[in-house]
Every structure is written in C-alpha cells, then in structure tokens.
Amino acid sequence: MLQKKILLNESEMPTHWYNIVADMPNKPLPPLHPGTKKPVGPEDLAPIFPMDLILQEVSTERYIEIPEPVREIYKIWRPTPMMRAYALEKFLDTPAKIYYKYEGTSPSGSHKPNTAVPQAYYNKKAGVRKLTTETGAGQWGTALSFACSQFGLDCEVYMVRVSYDQKPYRKIMMNTFGAEVYASPSNRTQAGRNILEKDPHSTGSLGIAISEAIERAVGDEHTKYSLGSVLNHVLMHQTIIGQECLKQLEYTGDYPDIVIAPLGGGSNFAGISFPFLRKNLTEGKPTRFIAVEPASCPKLTKGVFKYDFGDTAGYTPLLPMYTLGHNFKPASIHAGGLRYHGASVLCSQLLKDGLIEANALQQLECFEAGVVFARTEGIIPAPEATHGIAQVIREAKKAKEEGSAKTILFNLCGHGFVDMQAYADYFEGKLHDHFFTDEELSANLPEIEALQPTVA
Amino acid sequence: MLQKKILLNESEMPTHWYNIVADMPNKPLPPLHPGTKKPVGPEDLAPIFPMDLILQEVSTERYIEIPEPVREIYKIWRPTPMMRAYALEKFLDTPAKIYYKYEGTSPSGSHKPNTAVPQAYYNKKAGVRKLTTETGAGQWGTALSFACSQFGLDCEVYMVRVSYDQKPYRKIMMNTFGAEVYASPSNRTQAGRNILEKDPHSTGSLGIAISEAIERAVGDEHTKYSLGSVLNHVLMHQTIIGQECLKQLEYTGDYPDIVIAPLGGGSNFAGISFPFLRKNLTEGKPTRFIAVEPASCPKLTKGVFKYDFGDTAGYTPLLPMYTLGHNFKPASIHAGGLRYHGASVLCSQLLKDGLIEANALQQLECFEAGVVFARTEGIIPAPEATHGIAQVIREAKKAKEEGSAKTILFNLCGHGFVDMQAYADYFEGKLHDHFFTDEELSANLPEIEALQPTVA
Numbered sequence: 001m002l003q004k005k006i007l008l009n010e011s012e013m014p015t016h017w018y019n020i021v022a023d024m025p026n027k028p029l030p031p032l033h034p035g036t037k038k039p040v041g042p043e044d045l046a047p048i049f050p051m052d053l054i055l056q057e058v059s060t061e062r063y064i065e066i067p068e069p070v071r072e073i074y075k076i077w078r079p080t081p082m083m084r085a086y087a088l089e090k091f092l093d094t095p096a097k098i099y100y101k102y103e104g105t106s107p108s109g110s111h112k113p114n115t116a117v118p119q120a121y122y123n124k125k126a127g128v129r130k131l132t133t134e135t136g137a138g139q140w141g142t143a144l145s146f147a148c149s150q151f152g153l154d155c156e157v158y159m160v161r162v163s164y165d166q167k168p169y170r171k172i173m174m175n176t177f178g179a180e181v182y183a184s185p186s187n188r189t190q191a192g193r194n195i196l197e198k199d200p201h202s203t204g205s206l207g208i209a210i211s212e213a214i215e216r217a218v219g220d221e222h223t224k225y226s227l228g229s230v231l232n233h234v235l236m237h238q239t240i241i242g243q244e245c246l247k248q249l250e251y252t253g254d255y256p257d258i259v260i261a262p263l264g265g266g267s268n269f270a271g272i273s274f275p276f277l278r279k280n281l282t283e284g285k286p287t288r289f290i291a292v293e294p295a296s297c298p299k300l301t302k303g304v305f306k307y308d309f310g311d312t313a314g315y316t317p318l319l320p321m322y323t324l325g326h327n328f329k330p331a332s333i334h335a336g337g338l339r340y341h342g343a344s345v346l347c348s349q350l351l352k353d354g355l356i357e358a359n360a361l362q363q364l365e366c367f368e369a370g371v372v373f374a375r376t377e378g379i380i381p382a383p384e385a386t387h388g389i390a391q392v393i394r395e396a397k398k399a400k401e402e403g404s405a406k407t408i409l410f411n412l413c414g415h416g417f418v419d420m421q422a423y424a425d426y427f428e429g430k431l432h433d434h435f436f437t438d439e440e441l442s443a444n445l446p447e448i449e450a451l452q453p454t455v456a
Numbered sequence: 457m458l459q460k461k462i463l464l465n466e467s468e469m470p471t472h473w474y475n476i477v478a479d480m481p482n483k484p485l486p487p488l489h490p491g492t493k494k495p496v497g498p499e500d501l502a503p504i505f506p507m508d509l510i511l512q513e514v515s516t517e518r519y520i521e522i523p524e525p526v527r528e529i530y531k532i533w534r535p536t537p538m539m540r541a542y543a544l545e546k547f548l549d550t551p552a553k554i555y556y557k558y559e560g561t562s563p564s565g566s567h568k569p570n571t572a573v574p575q576a577y578y579n580k581k582a583g584v585r586k587l588t589t590e591t592g593a594g595q596w597g598t599a600l601s602f603a604c605s606q607f608g609l610d611c612e613v614y615m616v617r618v619s620y621d622q623k624p625y626r627k628i629m630m631n632t633f634g635a636e637v638y639a640s641p642s643n644r645t646q647a648g649r650n651i652l653e654k655d656p657h658s659t660g661s662l663g664i665a666i667s668e669a670i671e672r673a674v675g676d677e678h679t680k681y682s683l684g685s686v687l688n689h690v691l692m693h694q695t696i697i698g699q700e701c702l703k704q705l706e707y708t709g710d711y712p713d714i715v716i717a718p719l720g721g722g723s724n725f726a727g728i729s730f731p732f733l734r735k736n737l738t739e740g741k742p743t744r745f746i747a748v749e750p751a752s753c754p755k756l757t758k759g760v761f762k763y764d765f766g767d768t769a770g771y772t773p774l775l776p777m778y779t780l781g782h783n784f785k786p787a788s789i790h791a792g793g794l795r796y797h798g799a800s801v802l803c804s805q806l807l808k809d810g811l812i813e814a815n816a817l818q819q820l821e822c823f824e825a826g827v828v829f830a831r832t833e834g835i836i837p838a839p840e841a842t843h844g845i846a847q848v849i850r851e852a853k854k855a856k857e858e859g860s861a862k863t864i865l866f867n868l869c870g871h872g873f874v875d876m877q878a879y880a881d882y883f884e885g886k887l888h889d890h891f892f893t894d895e896e897l898s899a900n901l902p903e904i905e906a907l908q909p910t911v912a
Contacts, residue, residue: 001524004531007463068457075460076539076834083532087606105561107834109873149831150543169876176830176872176879374632375605378532378563417565417873420625423632 008079014243022062031317050126056233082248087376096399110414112143115237120147129222130154134209137336138170140228145179155179161204184209207312229265238271256409262387263291266344272411289356296331300358307448321348325444331434334422335383362433382414464535470699478518487773506582512689538704543832552855566870568599571693576603585678586610590665593792594626596684601635611635617660640665663768685721694727712865718843719747722800728867745812752787756814763904777804781900787890790878791839818889838870
C-alpha cells in the first residue's frame with residue numbers, strides 16, 4: 001500500500017527553531033521609533049514584551065532552542081502529519097507530487113499555537129500575569145487563549161467587531177479556554193474611544209484591535225502584549241513546521257521544487273518556507289517559494305516597500321515592509337486572517353531581494369479549490385488555506401502541461417470547521433471577486449523610505 | 457521528556473475488524489420481522505443494505521479483513537493518536553493513569569467515518585448509486601457525506617429539523633462534501649408527511665429521520681440506506697479504535713483497569729471496548745467497561761430489555777435491546793448523538809449478561825468536565841464526549857480516595873468545534889439537569905419479550 005501520511009514520533013520533534021536572519025544576504029532593517037525615527041532598542045519594547053522575546057526579535061543566532069516546557073505542550077498536537085495528496089493528484093491528472101503539512105490538528109485548529117505557546121511561556125517566566133492581544137477571524141485569539149490556559153495566565157482578547165458579531169463560536173472557544181473577549185473598537189481604551197467617537201458603528205479592523213491591545217498592556221505593569229504574526233520571533237516560532245517537514249520528506253526521498261503558503265502577516269508562510277529557504281541560501285538548492293495573498297489585500301504584489309506602522313493608531317514602531325498603508329481598508333472577504341495591510345519585515349526583505357515570490361488570487365478561485373480539496377483529500381480547509389491550495393492547483397496544472405514531475409509542498413494551515421458560513425456564502429453565490437483601482441491601492445501608501453542604513 | 461502521544465505508523469494499522477459475536481457467551485438474539493415476528497433473513501434486508509454488509513451483520517467470524525480501498529481512505533486520519541492525560545491527572549491530583557484515544561482528527565471530527573467509509577465502499581462495490589441516511593447532531597451525516605464523496609456516490613441526508621435549524625454549519629459541511637440535506641420530517645416521504653399532518657411544526661427526531669431515509673431507499677433500486685450506529689456491522693467497523701489502542705498500550709506497558717465511553721447507539725462504546733472485552737472473555741482479564749448515557753435518555757439504566765423498533769414509523773426489524781420505547785422523547789440536551797431511545801443489540805446483550813456496566817450522568821456535570829478537559833488537555837470535547845470525561849473524573853477521584861494507581865482508558869470520540877453553542881449556553885446558565893418521573897420513563901416501553909429462543 002502507498003504511504004499517505006508521514007508521521008514523526010515525539011522523540012523526532014525538532015529541538016530548535018530556525019532563525020533565518022543568520023542566513024539572509026541583506027539583514028532586515030531595524031524598526032524605527034515613530035517619534036525620533038531612530039532605530040528602537042530592546043528597552044523601547046520592554047513595556048509590551050518580555051526580554052526573552054525581545055532578544056529573540058533581534059537575534060542573529062541561526063538556531064534557538066525550544067524550551068522543554070514548550071515542547072511538552074507542543075506534544076498535544078505536534079509533530080503534525082505530512083500527507084501525500086494522492087487523491088488530489090489523481091483528480092488533477094498531474095505528474096506533480098503534491099505534499100501537504102497539516103496544522104489543523106492543533107487545539108485551535110490552525111498553526112497559531114506554535115507561537116502562542118512559547119509567547120505565553122516566556123511571559124509566565126518573566127512574571128507576567130495577563131496577556132492582551134487582538135484577533136481578526138479568531139484563530140489567533142483562540143490559540144493564545146489556549147496557551148494562556150496552559151500556563152495559568154489571564155488573557156484579554158480584542159476581537160474585530162465584524163468577526164465578533166459574525167463568528168460567535170470563536171468567542172465561545174476563547175471563553176472555554178478561560179479568556180475574556182471584547183469587541184473592538186471598545187470603550188476600554190483611548191484608541192477605541194477615538195474611533196467610536198468618529199464612527200459609533202465602526203466594524204473595526206485588525207489595526208484598531210492591535211492598538212487597543214497594546215494600550216491595555218502599556219497601562220498595566222503586570223500585563224504584556226502578544227502578537228500572532230509579523231514579528232521576527234513569531235515567524236521563528238513557526239519554523240517548527242518546516243523543520244518537521246525537512247525530516248518528513250527525508251523519509252520519502254523527495255525534496256520540494258516549489259513551497260507554497262498563504263501570507264497574511266507572514267508567519268504561516270515563514271513557518272513552512274524558511275527551513276527550506278536555508279537550503280537555497282547555504283547549499284544552493286533551487287526551490288521556489290510562493291507566498292499567496294488575497295487580491296482583496298495585495299500588499300506584496302501592489303504595495304510599496306517602505307516604513308509603516310503595524311497598527312492603526314500608530315502605537316507600534318515603524319517597520320520596513322511591503323504595505324498598502326496602515327489605513328488601507330481591505331475588501332471584505334471570508335479569509336479574515338489574510339486581511340492585514342502589511343507583510344512581516346523578514347518576508348518583505350526576502351521578497352525585495354528576489355528570494356521568494358508572491359502572487360495574488362481572487363477568492364472565488366480559492367473557494368473552488370477548497371471544495372475540490374474537501375472532495376478529494378477529505379479535509380475542509382480554512383478559507384485562508386484555500387489560497388495555498390488554489391496556487392498548488394495552478395502549479396500542478398502547469399506541471400502537467402510541461403510533463404514535469406515536480407514536487408510541490410504546501411502548508412494546510414487550518415481546517416474550516418468554524419468557517420462554514422464562508423462556504424455557505426460561496427455555494428449561495430454571495431461571494432464576489434474584488435478588483436481595486438490603482439487610485440484605491442495608492443491612497444494610503446506611507447512615505448518613509450526603507451533604505452539600507454549607511455554605516456555610521 | 458515524558459511521552460504524551462503514542463502514535464502508530466500506517467504500516468501498523470490493524471488489517472482486521474474484531475467481531476465480538478464470536479466470543480459472546482450468549483449470542484445476540486435475532487432481529488424479528490415486524491409482521492410475522494419471525495427472525496428476519498438476509499433477503500429481508502436486501503432492499504436496504506448490500507449483501508456484503510448483511511453478511512457482516514450476521515457473521516460469527518472473529519476477525520473480518522478490512523478491504524484495502526477502505527484502509528487507503530482510513531489513512532487520511534488513521535491510525536489516530538492515543539494520549540496520556542498528564543495535565544488532567546495533575547489537575548485531579550490522582551494516582552490514576554489516564555489515557556485517551558482521540559478520534560477528533562477525522563474529516564468529520566468524530567469516530568463516525570470509521571464505519572461510513574466501509575459502508576460506502578461495500579455499496580459502491582454492489583453497484584449502488586446513492587445512499588440515504590438520517591442525522592441528528594450532524595456528525596454521522598457529515599461522515600457519510602465525506603465517505604460518499606470518496607467513492608463517487610450520491611448522498612441524501614435527513615437531518616432532524618431542530619438540528620437543521622440550530623446547526624446550519626453542519627448542513628454546509630455535508631454540502632461541501634457534495635451531499636443533499638433535507639430537514640426531517642420532510643414532505644419527501646410518506647413517513648414525513650404523516651408526521652407533518654399531525655404536527656406541522658414538528659421538530660423531528662432521529663427515529664423519524666431514520667424512517668424517512670429507509671423509505672427513500674426502499675423506493676429506488678439504485679439507492680440503499682446507511683445507519684451510523686446500533687447495528688452489528690457498524691459496531692464492528694468501529695473496533696479499529698480499540699484494535700489500535702491495544703497496540704498503542706503495548707508501547708506503554710500499561711493495560712486498562714477501566715474502559716469508558718459514551719453510549720448513544722453503541723458504536724463509540726463498542727469501538728474502544730470490544731477488543732479489550734475479548735481479553736476478558738478469552739484470557740480472563742478483569743477490565744471494567746462503563747457505558748455512559750445521558751440522564752435525559754437513560755435506556756441502559758432505566759429501560760427494559762425487550763424487542764423494539766429502531767425507528768419511529770416501524771420500518772426496521774424488531775431488535776432485542778435495552779430501550780425506552782421507540783416513541784420515547786428524550787429531554788432536550790446538546791449531546792444530540794446520545795438522544796436515541798435504544799441501545800445496540802450487542803451492547804444490550806452484554807449489559808444483560810453483566811459483562812459491561814452502565815451509568816447515567818446529568819449534563820451540567822458533563823459540561824463542567826468538558827471545560828476542565830479543555831483547560832488541562834487543550835482539546836475542546838464534543839458534548840457527547842464530555843459524558844465519558846465526566847465518568848473518567850469520577851473514577852480518577854475514586855482512585856485517589858483508594859490510593860490506587862488504576863489505568864483508565866477512554867474514547868475522546870470527537871472535538872467540539874462545531875458545537876460551541878452548547879458551551880455558550882452552559883456558560884450563560886441556560887442548561888439544566890433533567891429528572892424524568894417513573895411514569896414518563898415507563899410510558900412508552902415496548903412489550904415483546906426478548907427471550908433466548910427455544911431450540912426448534
């Protein structure tokens with residue numbers, strides 16, 4: 001019988017995260033203080049993050065050990081399976097070999113707990129009592145709620161109002177793990193009150209929710225803030241995905257020609273890509289890496305590489321990234337995890353340097369791919385994950401045209417059990433593709449150039 | 457580091473189901489034809505089941521090989537992990553060792569696909585084009601929809617009206633796998649129309665939905681019917697759960713003193729118990745087996761062991777089982793999968809013979825246990841599964857009182873991602889325990905005695 005699932009035992013779980021900064025030809029530019037426009041130092045970040053995470057954020061070490069208590073909790077769902085998509089290959093009649101890593105078996109149903117657990121751990125170790133965070137579709141908030149419950153930390157989640165109203169189940173999942181959840185914008189913060197004053201019916205945004213969560217952390221010495229993507233340390237925590245895949249592919253004898261993942265902030269994409277990109281950078285492997293973004297928020301393909309805020313109120317440092325501007329309003333789509341105006345500093349620098357590629361897809365093609373995947377591979381993918389699948393199908397069809405037995409690997413970052421309304425809307429013809437005009441795309445672009453600093 | 461997860465490779469997946477009939481001291485009584493009250497033969501079942509499944513239903517062979525195409529599809533999620541509940545043990549401060557088998561990683565999120573896949577396979581092999589079935593909470597309908605999509609079969613699901621209205625996501629999951637879903641009672645069958653005539657606002661029941669699905673199958677030569685629990689062949693398909701656990705426990709050196717699972721129709725309980733019960737019957741092992749039912753539908757603890765119909769309209773053969781009567785109306789609880797008036801013939805006979813035990817639990821204790829489990833082990837259990845967890849907690853506390861390091865194994869039959877409304881109602885204080893009067897419990901009891909037949 002053919003082997004479908006490649007499993008690793010707990011004893012084979014990677015003991016280290018991979019930090020791509022060590023191998024990048026151009027190192028990431030430093031974050032800037034919004035007031036002084038000078039690089040921020042660790043002490044600037046201390047009010048919102050514990051020092052262990054700040055040190056990881058600026059580390060240039062190639063490998064950082066995963067603490068044993070984190071690995072103990074990872075074992076609830078890790079190592080995750082890697083699967084060969086035989087049924088999808090057959091359906092597409094492609095000579096390509098398609099593999100997918102499946103992160104949907106985690107407590108929250110996506111890859112997000114990979115970073116939530118270490119973030120909760122390092123905060124607990126630093127004596128923090130409560131974490132605040134934002135959540136859009138709810139995946140990240142659920143992951144952090146779970147992680148906090150494991151370490152006995154309180155957890156306060158600011159959930160984008162539109163999702164709070166549309167996805168009550170996600171809120172209840174967070175409650176079940178013991179977290180408090182507030183619709184954002186809320187009256188609990190100045191940032192929220194400012195928005196509500198201008199627009200009492202604001203449906204919120206990820207940028208606003210980030211501002212609220214940060215404000216709450218800054219105002220309380222026992223509280224810190226936690227971010228689910230974008231930052232260097234978050235992306236690094238996710239590399240356990242690719243580290244596992246490297247081992248799993250060794251058992252198959254295959255090596256990927258193409259690695260594909262959706263990109264919202266960048267942690268899912270980084271998680272599966274960076275360990276393989278290391279092999280490009282250090283061993284000359286020729287693997288292609290394709291980040292897939294939604295056409296409703298096309299920062300990689302239509303944004304600019306400049307310094308911009310990570311949030312709406314401008315509380316975060318300025319980050320050098322591909323961005324549509326922190327006031328850009330993405331079109332409304334169900335893949336809420338991909339509706340973020342910027343891309344992580346690391347992914348942005350790698351894209352600028354031509355080491356990864358990006359493509360923007362419309363949502364109808366993605367949902368069609370999701371349904372094909374459910375009816376072949378048997379797993380209903382999260383709307384975010386369908387973006388990766390749609391790109392995989394494109395590449396598999398191309399491989400068929402070329403008669404080339406390419407090996408394609410993608411990250412199935414989560415299941416769709418809590419996102420079925422999206423599929424309902426798709427089946428009922430309520431979803432549409434969205435085409436921005438050039439004016440709309442350029443209306444909010446930031447202006448601070450991100451240049452490699454001259455040597456002081 | 458402690459080993460939490462015990463995994464099996466695909467090559468270790470059991471190749472045979474276990475048929476407990478071979479080892480039962482008292483064989484199950486035969487189903488009776490409702491008209492003649494004589495035992496039904498295979499030919500009586502031929503209009504609704506394919507011959508391969510009928511032969512399994514009456515088989516006395518100890519092991520039946522799992523066909524290779526079925527094992528190929530099982531590999532999407534099987535073998536499933538068995539976990540040691542270290543965090544729960546610690547929380548309870550118990551000397552007991554607690555293990556759980558986790559079936560929530562399947563395409564539908566529960567154990568149901570274990571039988572849906574072989575049922576679809578044998579029907580496809582027999583040239584059937586469409587399967588009909590009923591579903592209550594939606595787990596079984598989703599599982600069969602998935603299985604039909606794998607074999608290119610059409611699938612028509614009758615979903616109990618109250619769930620159809622309350623759980624739209626479950627319907628959409630079935631649609632995503634390609635199935636048609638109708639609220640039951642419907643106007644598509646005589647059984648449904650009869651009910652609607654008396655009560656146009658009927659919220660339906662599992663018994664009514666079964667009647668509708670059977671009627672549709674009987675009326676079309678290319679259509680057969682599929683049942684998700686109760687029948688012998690269904691229980692046998694689920695024994696892959698316990699067969700895997702036997703191997704997994706070998707790796708730990710432990711053997712269960714107690715095996716626990718919820719019981720709705722009996723397939724979840726049978727799946728994990730029967731392979732261990734074999735060791736009691738053939739090797740003199742002293743393991744206890746506890747079937748946990750909801751106090752809202754207490755057929756095992758308050759019902760009678762008599763012949764009764766499996767459905768409301770009386771289309772099925774009469775089955776010898778513990779039952780509250782096929783017109784019994786269970787109290788409304790969120791664990792929809794446990795709201796069935798009778799227990800499978802095999803479980804009923806084993807209970808009558810004192811080889812297994814039963815206990816009825818109220819839902820508040822179960823939801824409390826579910827929240828404890830989420831906050832310790834990190835997995836939000838389905839409402840049905842919380843019944844097993846509550847019993848585990850009782851046994852673990854007893855072990856603590858006795859100072860006894862018992863080994864407890866239970867089946868975590870599914871996750872709660874699609875059942876969060878139940879937790880919301882629990883947190884909001886909307887759920888209550890339910891106490892039936894003796895009159896209510898005895899109002900619908902059937903009258904046909906289930907006696908061992910005299911030799912002809």
